[in-house]
Amino acid sequence: MTSIIVNVAVGVIKKNNALFICKRANDQHQGGLWEFPGGKIEAGESVFRALKRELQEEIGITIFSSSELLTIKHDYDDKTVKLNVHVVSNFSGEAHGAEGQDNAWVSIDELDNYEFPAANVDIISAIKAKYI
Ligand SMILES: Nc1nc2c([nH]c(=O)n2[C@H]2C[C@H](O)[C@@H](COP(=O)(O)OP(=O)(O)OP(=O)(O)O)O2)c(=O)[nH]1
Numbered sequence: 001m002t003s004i005i006v007n008v009a010v011g012v013i014k015k016n017n018a019l020f021i022c023k024r025a026n027d028q029h030q031g032g033l034w035e036f037p038g039g040k041i042e043a044g045e046s047v048f049r050a051l052k053r054e055l056q057e058e059i060g061i062t063i064f065s066s067s068e069l070l071t072i073k074h075d076y077d078d079k080t081v082k083l084n085v086h087v088v089s090n091f092s093g094e095a096h097g098a099e100g101q102d103n104a105w106v107s108i109d110e111l112d113n114y115e116f117p118a119a120n121v122d123i124i125s126a127i128k129a130k131y132i
């Protein structure tokens, strides 16, 4: 267990039963794997505020609201992450890879065809269990 905990806001972006996922750059932590877009929460920032900022930067959408799905703490060898996962369906703009990253709209069943970081197993279980 490492002492550094990285607090992260993660968005499950939903539109017409499809979810938007992105591929992490090779030089990032957990690089080359797929993710739900999001990023680190800055000091004093709420999860929603961080999510709004990160989703604007990474995928070019403006979010108006979000709802909590689950929070996961996961210990990777090099760091521990706390993923605050929210579902977002109320947004404007066309989601795209604003930082040049690969991306896809996928159905819940298709999530199994993509490789995600280990912490995402619980996120995907929650998505399936709640039929979000
Ligand atoms: N965004 C996101 N991060 C995830 C997921 N699963 C998972 O283990 N993580 C981990 C990887 C990273 O260690 C951390 C997220 O940080 P990040 O790299 O997205 O942070 P950021 O967007 O602020 O990026 P940077 O500016 O620091 O490069 O959480 C996921 O589904 N989405």
Ligand SMILES: [Mg+2]
Pocket (backbone or CB within 6 Å): 037, 038, 039, 040, 054, 058
């Ligand atoms: Mg990020």
